[in-house]
Structure formats: structure tokens, C-alpha cells
Amino acid sequence: MTAFVSLSGVTKTFRGRAGDVTALSDVDLTVTAGEFVTLIGPSGCGKSTLLRVVADLTAPTAGTVTVNGKTARQARLDQDYGIAFQQAGLMDWRTVVRNVELPLELRGWDRRRRRERALELLELVGLPDFAGARPAELSGGMQQRVAIARALATGPKLLLMDEPFGALDEMTRERLQAELARIARESGATVVFVTHSIPEAVYLSDRVVVMSPRPGRVAAVVAVALGERTDDTREAPEFFAKVTEVREALRGRAPVERR
């Protein structure tokens, strides 16, 4: 098993008016290729910051980040990852299919190839009939599917997702989780996923990284081995056992402050 993402000694300090805030303190984490890892924790535990550090959207104050055997910056410049956020962030001025095409367009794919690929992806996320629609005509769940299709467009080996289902209702959320689990399995992509929903984390992940706040650090890592995810997974006793384990880890007494 090769490490696809590895962080060592990652610390991130934000300078604020009320003094410095340590968002991440000495985080070590390795994600192997093809693994689905979820970062979970209460607000302010630095999970989103950690994801942004991997994406090179923010630079760590200290520590090293390696993605696909390169620096995080090089990985970003090479567009080694696809990313999705809590908001779909679609561009109103583009049709749905052209939103999905955007990363391909920026990579210089020709018109026919990228249209073909985008339609294929819309099929994959269950929106083949909405290619010509405007984002404003879509529901929140549908917009989020488009955002996921866009993140998958270039066939990235790494998917970074920052609470992509956070704003959706429970039913839509569970359906998209099932789809994401299938897509991740079929594509063999490595996924780093941020959430604050425990069942979501357990359902999706191979490993759940539990983080604690002030300063943000890794409190525990829970390995989840539930096999292929189906609708029955959510009702299996092993699923509940893992949900309980993650919940306990989240509640668990924070480890002694390191100096």
C-alpha cells in the first residue's frame, strides 16, 4: 500500500486581531492510494483547514505535505485532485454541462471530447436530462451532484470533499452518499472527505479520523471495515458499533496538551 497523501508535523496558525489562533497543531496523517478517509470533528477542529492544506489552497505554517509523491503545490499545479465544497459553487452563467466541462476546458480538451466526457459524468450522477439546464433551475441536491461530476471530470486520483452534503436534507444526503461510495469504489480514487455527521463518516469511510479542537489535532483514528456499502449497511449491527466507536472517540477526553 503506497501513501497517496501524507502529512507530517502540519501546523497552521492564523494571525487574528485577538492574537494567533492555532487551527492545526502537529498533525500527522497518511492516506493510502484508493483509501476513503473522513475527517470528523466539531466546528473549529481544523478539519476544513486540513483539507485546504492538502489542496494547497492554504499553506501550512509548519510541517510537510506530500500528495502523489510531490509537494502539495505541485500536485495542485498538475491538477492531481478534484474538489467539492459545501456549496455547489456552480457558475450561473454556464449551463449544467458546461459547468462540468470547466476543468476540462482549462486543461485544453477539445470541444467534442469534453462534451462527451461531461455527458458521461452527468449520466454517472443521475442527471443525464439536465445537461442544457441552468444551475438556478436545479434543486440543491441536483446542484451538488453537478459539483461532484465537475470534481470527477478530469478523472482525478484524489478527491477532496469539504462537507459536500452538509446543506442537503437527510434523504437526498443518504442517496448521494450511496452514489459517492459507488463512484469511489468504481473509480478507485483516493478520497479525503470532511463531515460532522457520524453516520455519514462511518458509512463512507475506510478510516475515520477524529479531530478535536483548540488546537486542532488528530484525537483518534477509527478503522471501519464494512465491505461493500448497500442500503442494508446502515442497519447492520457492525455499522452501529462503528458509529458508537466514533461517537465515543469524539466525546473522549482530549489527550494531554503537548508542549
Add this chain to the structure above:
Amino acid sequence: MTGRAARIGIPVVFGVLFLVAWQAIVVGNDIKPYLLPKPTAIWAQITANIDDILKTARVTGTNALAGLVAGAVLGILAALVASRFRVVDSLLVPLAAAVNAMPIIALAPIFNTMFSTTSAVPRRLVVTLVVFFPLFVNALRGLRQVEPIHRELLDSYAAGGWTFARTVRIPGALPFVFTGLRLAASLSVIAAVVAEYFGGLQNGLGTRITSAASNTAYPRAWAYVAAACALGLLFYLVATALERIATPWRTTR
């Protein structure tokens, strides 16, 4: 379709009722034409002078259009530069505000002496200045209004400044630019008409209005005012049509 019929029908019905009421009030109260002429008298003047109205409207319309295009291009370019360079931004914004605070129409006589009085340039210059501000302010606001998520997304694609401008900044600013253009369209005609009040060439709608009024031919003056009004409306409608074509995603809501 009923929505469309209502959107056109209601203003038309209202307009007709308004004209009927106007006629009734003027006739009923025996109001003198120099105070307020009857719509029928104005209409008679419009039909009698239709050739001259069209000719002068074309002159004023050309001046307004030339100024509108120049002012819009300058306003948008200035906004592009200001949104890109902070230094320019801090220089241009107060300058633009100062220009806007100036009674620009009052510059017409000064421009008339600066250029030759047989030139259309002074009028067009007035229109340009009037148009510049709404375009500059709206375009700049639009260019600055970038959603952070789009910024991060384009960063994740390692997109450069120009790519970012092309895919996010400029399309995102278009609705704002067209808001400015819609405002500026009617303003440009008003400025072109009023600029003619201060001498210079005697070939536009504005000059006809002043000469008719000074000859106490009030219904004729009103006929040219009505023409100026129609011209302004035409500019506005064209701007609105352009907006619909250029920003189709806003009409689907």
C-alpha cells in the same frame, strides 16, 4: 402568454387612459395651450412635422449613441483596470465620484467654446461623461463581487489571472454592467437633448424644443419633447433586449 399580454397590455391601457384624462382636463377647464396643450394638438404637430422630427431625432440619437458607446467603453475599461490594480482603484474611484458630482450638462457651453460650435463633439462629450459614471460604478461592483468559492475552485485548477477573469470575473460582472447600461441608455438621450440647449449646431431635437418654445409654439415644442421621450424609450428597450441576449441565465429564474 397571458403574462406577456398583461405586461404589454396594462401599460398601454394605462397610457391611453392617461391621454384621455389629459384631454378631458385641458378641454374641461379651458387651459391655455402655453400652460398645457391638448394631446390632440400635440399629435397634430407631430404629424405635421414628422419629417423634421425624424431628421432631428436621428441627429440627436446619433449623438446619444456615440456618447453612450464611448462612455460605456471607457467606464468598463476603467472598471477593469481598477478591479485589477489597487492603486488605480484608489485613484479612479474618488475621481469618478468627483466627475459625477459635477453638473455635467453645465459643461456644454464650455465644451462649445473649446471645440468649434459647428461640431457635434461637445454634445457627444457631455453624453460620454454622463454615461461614464453609472457604467464605471456598476461594472466595478460586478467585477469585485467574486464568490470566494469560485476563487478557490479556480485556484484548485491552477488558473491564472486572465483565465480567472475570463471564466469568473467578467461573466459574473455582466448583469451589473447591464444594470448600468440600462440606466445610462435613457440618460444618454436626456444629456444629448439638453446639451443642445446651450447653442452650437441647430439640428437636433433639443434645439427644436427651445426654438419652438421661444416662438410660443407650445404644442410644437411638446411634439419634440414627445419625440425625445420616444427616443429615450427606444434606447432603453434596446439596452434591455441586449441584456436579455447577453445574460440569458438571469431570465430563466
